[in-house]
Amino acid sequence: MQLEQKNVLLGISGGIAAYKTPDLVRKIKAQGANVRVMLTESASHFVSTLALQAVSGEKVSTHLLDEDAELGMGHIELARWADIFLVAPATANTIAKLTHGIADDLLTTLALATTAPLLVAPAMNQQMWAAKATVDNIATLTDRGAVMLGPAAGEQACGDVGYGRMLEPEEIVAALDSFASINMADTQTIMGEENANKFFSGMNIMITAGPTREAIDPVRYISNHSSGKMGYAIAYAASQLGAKVTLVSGPVNIPPPEQVEVESVVSAQEMYDAVMGDIASQDIFIACAAVADYRVDNASDQKMKKNKDQGLTLSFTQNPDILKSVAALENAPFTVGFAAETQDVVQYAKSKLERKKLNMIAANDVSKPGLGFNSDKNALIVITPNTKFDLVQASKDSLALSLLKLVEQEYKATQKSR
Known part of the structure; x- marks a missing residue:
């Protein structure tokens, strides 16, 4: 207790x-x-x-x-x-x-x-x-x-x-x-003191953040409301706690965190390629990005013209599942997923955790006003195969620290069990 x-x-x-x-x-x-x-x-x-x-x-x-x-x-x-x-x-x-x-x-x-x-x-x-x-x-x-x-x-x-x-x-x-x-333990002290205990020192952490954009033609695309703020906050906090951080980011309008290596991508396929190209060297993978599940099949090379007498029908094909692919690797890093839901948040998050064989998942209810996408605040329900933690509403910077403390605890537990 x-x-x-x-x-x-x-x-x-x-x-x-x-x-x-x-x-x-x-x-x-x-x-x-x-x-x-x-x-x-x-x-x-x-x-x-x-x-x-x-x-x-x-x-x-x-x-x-x-x-x-x-x-x-x-x-x-x-x-x-x-x-x-x-x-x-x-x-x-x-x-x-x-x-x-x-x-x-x-x-x-x-x-x-x-x-x-x-x-x-x-x-x-x-x-x-x-x-x-x-x-x-x-x-x-x-x-x-x-x-x-x-x-x-x-x-x-x-x-x-x-x-x-x-x-x-x-x-x-x-x-x-x-x-x-x-x-x-006062996470503010951890962040503020020069000689603080940096519990990710010497570790490599890869984080994905932001949305992806799936082209319809050269001027139009399909995307989502992710601002990237949560992923960027986690990346900054992880770097302050001693980690070497690689941030694979979709298109966002926020500056890159200091002391973080940023690889900018646009589409889900580009994000998949960037992640898989460097995942073998990572100790922890945190998939915070809102990756499009589908892309347009046969996107046009030229701007599509409106035909006033006809509608427009698009066909789609599935994008690669980055999170599932990482967790399925033979020597997979400690893998953390995110689940943005609008209903039955815990049920869907548990299902995703089990289905994709993750170590941890952080779920949030994006239907609540003032939380989640584009907000500076959030609240998370963090689930592992054996436990559940409620991270109550706070700034995303504060939540990033709280989440990383849980990641540290669970990561150490998995290392001991090997």
Whole structure:
């Protein structure tokens, strides 16, 4: 249990979902963590301090100035005690305060006083969640390093249906456990210190990124919405962690990462040729590119002219499967796939992992607004043959580090088993 003996400070703001927090506290403690709780004044209308004290075994804090604390500064004591600061539920009002540094109660003051990572479980009406002010506030918080846990979609207390429901307690605990296992070592320190432990030192890692373009004629093509941002973030992070990185990139509009060898390609066939031409020297292969499954059969050498009296019919043929081909090699590198899905994400990702005989797959739901293609943020479900990790919504730079930490762990495990 990754939360064993971790100090989790839970801040509860005034949403109807607060009634779930005694169960949340109980489930966090069941993972071996220490839990202290604070309530805002409005939260006390939805859940009692007595119930929370009973399940936490600790005094519940409600006021900024605590007469029982040394010099009345209980907030400083709590700020120093916390390893993780979790706000659940986090109302739109609380999120706005956290964003703008307003410290007018115990919860918001602690957010400024603590150095613990901030995890936020939003809970609000679906229209409040979609409001531009909230969208901008969430973007600002995540850019500063806060981690969003949810929200989920479904029927809400007001009768509306949509995103805004707080995650269920067991989902929040799973996310906390995943966060603790990956992030408590402080990946920012790994990236920032000159003498940091570069755990990919001396290793070769090949990464594919971006879309491919399949020509219809010299001026038209078929492609997809991939921006290449996730693959480029992984390539940069891997290079900072000591790897010699080869980035095979489709057409993108972002600059190449420093200290990374970039091979630019256009079509799926070109990407296949580039990968297979150098794969024998690679220790790890991460297939982040959105490769076209099909190409136009007999693409025209000249620009096709419109015939106003006729439609246009194109026939297609399958492109080579880069990921499957690499994983099938006799001395295959540790192989990581990506799966961008719009439904049944875990089911499809597991099927792809098994069908292509991969070591790991990172799946994301590109139907969720603000995540995936062309966004600076993402959330991943990372699956191996024996485990599953939820990497909650964060910047792609942050996710790249979290993913690579998992790759390192699983790679070492496979080497030991050989």
